[in-house]
Amino acid sequence: MKKIVELKGDDEKIQSYFRSEPSLCSNFDCLIEGSKRDRVSHFIFRVSCARSGKIQEYWIKGEKELLSFRLKSQENLFDALTTLLIDIRKCLNSLRLIESQRTFLEEIFVLLNTLKDKDSSVFLCTKRKTCSHFINVPWIFVHELVAFRRVSLHKGIAKIPCFCIYDLFVSLFEMIMRNGINQIKYFNVCFDEDDRLVQIRKNIISYFVDFSNPISNSKHKTSLSHKDVEKRFKEFPLCMLQLHLKLKGTGRLTHHERFRYSLFLKDSGMPLNESIRFWKRYYSEAPKCNQNGCQHMWKGSEGKKFEYGLRHLYGEEGKRISYSSHSCSSLQALRPQPQNCGGCPFLHLDNSQLSSLVSKNEKITQIQLEAILRASNDANPSLSCELYLAGSTHKHSYKRRQLLRSISYSSVEKRPRSSLMRKTFSSVHPHENSASSIKEMCLTCSSNVINPDASFLSPVVYYHLRVLNNNNNNKPKEYLIQNT
Incomplete structure (x- = not known):
């Protein structure tokens, strides 16, 4: 499932993967x-993922792409339609369905049965890319196609072209999965009483946390004590640097700000006992301002609550699940209040505030600052952060020199990003012709840190990359090229 998600549903890549692993299906008949x-x-996955939103979304995405691959591997879809109708009829004959679920399945059954009788030729078509046929379906069954404007609408009816028939099946499949997951809470069976399901769920959560936050288990993971934070906070990505500066200035953070910063420190290498010492140091003193926020002190029962919260984040209390730090995408999606921080500064700060924050890093030059601001104004926070990372690594770092030398800061907003990335990547890999991105350049500074194609980019990754870059600043050029 992980591999299918990584391949992003690309039929040719999935087929190539199965061909390269001929023993895959023979050893794992769950793929047949x-x-x-x-x-x-x-x-079992449906039951195990019902309580975790992140795992549930990841699993649904993988199941959709696997179904799409299976459908496109068939000569026509008429057999798949017939099989689906038979399966739905079996479900409707079950006496264990609740009324809402039965109504939901009946609506889908009527829709598919009507399509089978009226538009059977569309499902038998073998030349979908050039076919001009289409079918009419109520928009509610293909809301994802409607959201991405891939179909035309008229009075609530979506006109689906022949080449989008696969997406109709995938959309219905997703609706059935989500409906089934929502119905699990109505079951009388308590799944926590089955030791087998409990163990499977723990294994799934552990596996998901491992590959969704690969830097946590990396051999390059650094150790961070509460005393080291004051020495290293300038190496933090801008979003976490902003939180640390607020903590130093006011002595307090709001609950959500403290939650995000604690997870960042945790995944950056700070053990539980050091985290307790770090927060106790600040919260044992009176706050330095009267702004709205946490006014509690680390003493008595309040201190025990703070300590329990930290132990909970590290998986030592409660459900004993070790939380992972926030990804860049989740921080970018935040909408912080005017007096709060903790989101992505490249999105949520104006030019004057962002300029003031970036200027605190003495390694950032005026030209680099202007390039960062231009990328931020173009609503490209990832590029802004990558430029900040490139400019703030050690001034003698070979990787920094290669990044900055290959980027024309005076023309960032004029030239397409692909050409910039192609030039950047070719400066280190002269034999690589494919277009790349600065993210891939940064992530390749150590081949064992994280897959360059990973979709879980986070502030923790950027922090470790900066540490690696600064630690490698005295390495010869040949060493760095060999390890990219």
């Missing part, structure tokens, strides 16, 4: 469509 283990594993 329609097999008993295929069905059982699907529903």
Whole structure:
């Protein structure tokens, strides 16, 4: 499932992957469509993911892409439509369905049965890319296609072209999965009483946390004590530097700000006992301002609450799940209040505030600052952060020199990003012709840190990359090229 998600549903890449692993299906018959283990594993995942939103979304995405690959591997979709109708009829004949679920499945059954009778030729089509046929479906069944404007609408009816028929099946499949997950809470069976399901769920959570936050288990993970923070905070990404400066200035952070900063320090290498010492140092003193925020002191029962919260984040209390730090995408999606911080400064600060914050880093030159501001004004926070990372590594770092030398800061907003990235990447890999991104350049500073194609980029990753860059600043050029 992880591999299918990484391949982003690309049919050719998935087929190539299966060909390169001929023993895959023979050893794991859960991948064989329609097999008993295929069905059982699907529903075990459905039960296990019901309580975790992140794992649930990741699993649904993988199931959708696997279904899309299976459908496109068939000569026509008529057999798939017939099989789906048979399966839905079996479900409707079950006496264990609640009324809302039965109504939901009946609506889908009527829709598919009507399409089978009226538009069977569309499902038998074998030349979908050039076919001009289409079918009419109520928009509610293909809301994702409507959201991305891939179909035309008229009076609530979506006109689906022949080449989008696969997406109709995938959309219906997603609706059925989400409906089934929502119905799990109505079951009388307590899944926590089954030791097998409990263990499976723990394994899934552990596996998901491991690959969604690969820097946590990296051999390059640094150790961070509460005393080291004052020495290293300038190496933090701008979003976390902003939080630390606020903590130093006011002595307090709001609950959500403290939550995000604690997770960042945790995944940056700070153990639990050091985290307790770090927060106790600030919260044992009176706050330095009267702004709205946390006014509690680390003493008595309040101190125990703070300590319990930290132990909970480290997986020592409660459900004993070790939380992972926020990703860049989750921070960018935040909408902080005017007096709060903790989101992405490249999105949520105006030019004067951002300029003042970036200027606190003495390694950033005026030209680099202007390039960062231009990228921020273009609503490209990831590029802004990458430029900040490139400019703030050690001034003698070979990787920094290569990044800055290959970027024309005076023309960032005029030239397309792909050409900039192509020039950047080719400066270190002269034989690589494909376009790349600064993110890939940064992530390749150590081949064992994280996959350059990973979608879980986070402030922790940027922090470790800066530490690695600064630690490697005295390495010869040949060493750095060999390790990229």
